[in-house]
Amino acid sequence: MTDRPVPAAPAQDPPVLRLEGIVKRFGTMTAVDTVDLEIRAGEIHALLGENGAGKSTLMNCLFGLVQPDEGTILLDGLPVDVTSPRRALELGIGMVHQHFKLVPSLTVAQNVFLGSEPHTGPFVQTRTAEETVARLADEYGLDVRPDEKVRSLSVGAQQRVEILRALAKDVRILVLDEPTAVLTPAETERFFDVVRGFAARGLAVVLISHHLKEVRQVADRVTVLRLGKRVAHEAIGDVTNADLAALITGETRPVSSEVQRGTPGATVLEVEGLTLRNGRGVEVVHDVSLRVAAGEIVGVLGIAGNGQTELVEAVTGLRKPTAGRITVKGVDTTGASPGTVRAAGVGHIPEDRIGRGMAGYWSVDHNITAGYLDTDEVGGRLLSDSKASSLSARLMKEFDVRASSGRQLARRLSGGNAQKMVLARELSRQPDVVVCAEPTRGLDIAATDFVRRELVARRDAGGAVLLVSSEIEEVTQVADRVLIISAGRIVAEYADHRPSEAEVGRAMLEGKS
């Protein structure tokens, strides 16, 4: 698909920022290939594309983290050289990264002014700093207390601190790199209100995302990158979601092909009256019972933080229940160790992919074969590299894990490939039960599609799949039966039909059907 013409711009201010013909190469790979971008004051501009499409690299050029090989950055029509993030801030360009860079032991105000504290002589003016933060927070509706330690803040609040840090530097252009990836749906709503407020005050906001729905909700215009090239540049009202999806992936297949419902067999996983406490001793799951049959996907849907994380941990042996019973194929696994639960035939795709699902400093080979250490497929008494790498190569091909080789470190994989690597380890042994939590979080459209297909394939091969997710669309499209979890209880069940998104959305928020 070729670059479409920009819709005739209404008589509007000239763009505050123009990128012209930006090229950035890494070795032989061209990450950003002659990209133009135009941002106006007071607009929310979405930058869409799959993982690796060049969104982050382009923005890193703008923020001075990398230097473009070719092209010009024009600010108010004048070419500028953004040599460093410090220079970017001086020019009024701020960026909030996906992974926050905050000091946990310092207060909000201290973090906001880190390195540029207001001072009289050698003394930091703590009060001035806190007052400034409070004023900014109030002005932009960012709810956070300036004297609170960052350590005790939720992820959403930490993000607000990062944004305040940019606002305190009087930025005119604010780049947000996948800001909603770490937020719960409720936080996301509030966050968008804040972003709209920025635009209303004349800030230019660039929103990096791969969530079509969110983009449609807030953005005024959208630029789509694919394989480093700009493939579209439109006003959001002029394109449909299907168009955008096609532009992003370069394919014209529908994103959400309807998944056929399965044909459940005998019950395989059974949870009875499960009660759980979290790490602080607070009871977070109360008397939950559920069953998953062979050939069935049961979706547990709820807003994050309603006990589903603990539920998954209990089922997979990572957390000891205070009451209740868990059985797998009739074998009692209540309070059993993760190893025992695995041996009973449970595969687990964990929510915390990077911290729990893989060892970043291990090779892809090691990560995949870690699930096969109890078999002779990795060698006899002694491990065999050749056996292990041929096993790993086979599974990498089967699960489409794209790495330079099996010896590549897992931490260098993109999000989608990392998740496929986890799937390769967990699903290839054909477990009778698959427990997965937020399996497509942070993944692009193609990888999301791949993961969902694999889960359905496992079901069709007779697996019992417990799909825990906070994505309404995911659960309503893939699951055969939907349970709604709220405040640690199952509050609704949809068994005989696939519920509409509106139906379950209400149940999730109200805590009852």
Added chain:
Amino acid sequence: MTNQLTGSENEAGTPRAGSWMTATARRVVPLGLRQSLIAIVLGLAICFVVILLVASDPLAAFDSFIVGTFRSTYSFGSMIAIATVLVLTALAAAVSFRSGAFNIGTEGQLVLGGLVAAVTAQHLGVTGLVGQAVALVAAAVAGALWITIPAILRVRYRTNEILTTLMFNYIAADLALYLVNSYFRDETSGAVETPPLDQSMWLERILPPSAANVGVVLVIVIVTAMWVLFDRTRTGRRMEASGMQPAFAEYLGIRSHRYLFCSLLGSGALAGLAGGVAILGITHAYVSGFSPQYGFLGITVALIGRLRPVGILLAAFLYSTLMTGATAMQSTTDVPFALVFVLQGVLILLITSQRTGGKA
């Protein structure tokens, strides 16, 4: 890669304790070969600068420091003798580091292992190979016993093992002094030492008159065994997973605590064995202060060797060359042996800074 701020809960959902006395999960990420080489080159460069500043004849000092070791069979043999002990203490450090704990107490385990070896060899009544073997095993057991308390504290109560093992070094030093003075001292000697061992208990010398001894063979066997353990066994692979990423290991069903406990004991045993080899192979009696900080030097060697047995062998070879060279340099020029400690400090600094400041 991971956002440390969001990781406020770790394994098993227990809240992360803020106390510095409590061991939180430390990821042990071995250096790349390039970083090791950079550290060595920079470390040597700084040594050269120091020599240039303090030596009246820098060229002669450089010469002794770098190639002095290879000038005579005696100094070459001395280098081999030192390397023999260093490889063992470095392996001891590597075993614990790999499974996610930092045994900084190898010096204490080595001292007590040495004393136990000397006393056993003295009073055993069995001589020759069997006697030597029993004495060395006793040394290893002593080292393992000496780390048992810190190991239990770590595994049971998550007490920071860096502190406990470090403190146990001081207890070990004083305990050894007390035991030798009160029970095992050679009354005919003015120094704090045990009576010289019967010659049949000595590890046979291979390059007389230097101290190089058949302990080398034992070390090569152990290096090979460690290589097999780390690279070729399921146990080694699981141990590495536990050390690298405890949450991942737990998820895979690995009983990390068990691996951690056994690794710590194994680490202590290797350090104790190193003490035994030093006594039976080099000094032939327990001599107070027999260790020129083999234990601490082993930590540097382990890090430079990237926690891998073969890397450690090479790093120990390099380090002992410089130690022997420094001895030669001290006797022929006006640059003191303490240059080696400068090198050690610089290496540790370079290695640890690369470790924490690694690319995101």
